[in-house]
Amino acid sequence: MKKNSAFIIAISAVVLGLIAGSILMLSIGSNPLEGYSYLFKGGLMSIERIGNTIATAITLTLTGLSVAFAFKTGLFNIGAAGQMLMGGLCSTMVALTVTAPRPILLFLIILAGFTGGALWGAVPGLLKAKFNVHEVVATIMMNWIAYWVVYYVVPAYFKGMYLETESRLIPMSASLKAPWLDALFNGSYINIGIFIALIAVVIIQIILKKTTLGFELKAVGFNRDAAEYAGIKVNRNIVLSMIIAGSLAGLAGTTFYTGYASNMQIGVLPNQGFDGIAVALLGATEPWGVFASALFFGLLHSGKGFMNAMTRIPPEISDTIIATIIYFTATSVLIGRIWSFFNRRQKRKNDTKIINLDSGSDSDSEEEEK
Amino acid sequence: MKKIITLLCVLLLAAGMLFAAAEAETSAKMKVGMVTDAGTIDDKSFNQGTWEGVLMAAKDFDLDTKYLKPVGTTEADYLKEIGNLYDAGYKMMVTPGFKFETTIFKAQTKYPDAKFVLIDGSPHAGDYNVTVEKNTVSIFFAEHESGFMAGLATALQLKTGAVGFIGGMEIPPVQKFNWGFQQGVKYANTNYGTNVTMNPDNFIYQGTFSEVAAGQQLAASMYDRGVKAIFAAAGGVGVGAINEAKARATSGKNVWIIGVDVNQYADGIYSGDKSIILTSAMKRIDQAAYDMIKAELNGEFPGGQILTFNAKNNGVGIPDVNPNLTAAVQATAKEVFAKLQAGTIVVSDVKGNLIK
Structure with a gap:
């Protein structure tokens, strides 16, 4: 699929989503233009709000990358939520127990998140490689294991003073929040996770585009059997792909729980893990595409409240509107099909025009181009 | 292909224009906002009780009211909604539940000209050293x-x-x-x-x-x-x-x-x-919310105080009507x-x- 068309597909998915959202707004008697203008103002109106939009996008970028990366190897990682929880838990544990100079501590926190997520991704990877257990099933199960591990570990060892459902607050010295970023963005929730996200985007881009590893992973994704025939170690690549995907989601947990939030709450399977699927699909599973679509999702999430406050749209409806937009953007695959259908028809029309006299028995032998 | 996109955009704009009802209403009504806790507004508990109190006050004193539902349950999510209400002109806010304690601690200094009512909690920085600023009232129940x-x-x-x-x-x-x-x-x-x-x-x-x-x-x-x-x-x-x-x-x-x-x-x-x-x-959560809004309207907002609603001020008890008793x-x-x-x-x- 050409890059250009991927971009057009993403844009038309967004437009379609916005149209669907505006139909919803119209149906409850609100003015969509007004609604959307407040939605975008809410996300971009001040430097603080821009900071919050980016802060929301940090986590989504990383979970989106996680899903996208596994996708490249033909794996569907539904487990970003669980990997994110485990990454977050490991980071929180380090943040609350280790005392070290800030740079070293931050490095350890990030490393812990990376490792936690990687382990959680490795298990479904191994199961898939060794026993051909479908990764969708395995990762969903791992989500719930992570959920209950957090449910047990946080109250048992890191309980807050009387809030049973939350861990202790992470001290400023062990947080990814940085005073200079705070000052720059007027007290928003942006944190140094943004650099983690950007570095991750660049690294994943390099791995996929420039390295043998990336080539092999993609080969496995395109055709497992052909890759094996070409001498690529398919199983090793599946495990590796899941480990990298898991570590990306783990880093998402690090940025969320030790940067955006200031402690861990039990009983919550983070939505960002599932939103990551939509982010990855909208971003056409390309690293920079993922980053762009994460920013868009961040804008929706952080602008929603202001739209609510300024219009008569009730919060529940605005949740529905956001969900509708997300739903439509996630159908970009379908939209891709529709575009190529139109293209083919157009082409056929042109063809018949050119070879007007040629008796037309070329009906449906045309195959979709990759 | 581009034509279709342009067409879609135009349609979107046209639809918007068509239904653009001039909703330019500027009122001098007091604006009272609420941010909900984890659950829904009809949770039969804190959210609902608080909101009913706000609505009761709105009925009696003709107020502009609004509640917002945060995306998540972190302090950042809560504080963002408070910011949204503030920017939309809601200078009095009621928040239900102890989960708002650290949030209100930050909000009370960040928005010094807004009034905060924290029900069933008192503001602190996560260390339980309670600081109730002049623009905040903290309410507990017996x-x-x-x-x-x-x-x-x-x-x-x-x-x-x-x-x-x-x-x-x-x-x-x-x-x-x-x-x-x-x-x-x-x-x-x-x-x-x-x-x-x-x-x-x-x-x-x-x-x-x-x-x-x-x-x-x-x-x-x-x-x-x-x-x-x-x-x-x-x-x-x-x-x-x-x-x-x-x-x-x-x-x-x-x-x-x-x-x-x-x-x-x-x-x-x-x-x-x-x-x-x-x-x-x-616990008459609704009464607490109502009373605080009324106090603010009368210029008697008990800022800086920690109030306890108990039997003495009819803040707790069993319902007036109990068909099974x-x-x-x-x-x-x-x-x-x-x-x-x-x-x-x-x-x-x-x-x-x-x-x-």
């Missing part, structure tokens, strides 16, 4: 007095048999409900000759506010052990207990639940207008409540030698 009234009414109505308790998390507000409830039952036993028993096996904290199924199982095992009425101060767990009681009542068993926080009578209806809710240990029981309960208000009865808010 749950033990509420539990006491519910325990008393239950014992008076049942006269004999066993009662039980299902708590959510073992945290002070829930514990105080439990301790007060036991004192209420004991008070009836000593002063009104009832013989209601309490077995430690039937006093349980489930550990969460959300496990509906667990609540149902706990209630089932208690009823199987012969418990007649269960005081459920447990959010979603309590919903499970109510479901179990409804199922048993439908099949002709004589079981009761004592509701919590708000008058839960309607939640316990299983056929016609018959409900398994004997009475409810209420006899008139005699309700009359006696009123008498005792008067004594509680006068201070001749004192309910302890610590465990002492009570169960759990």
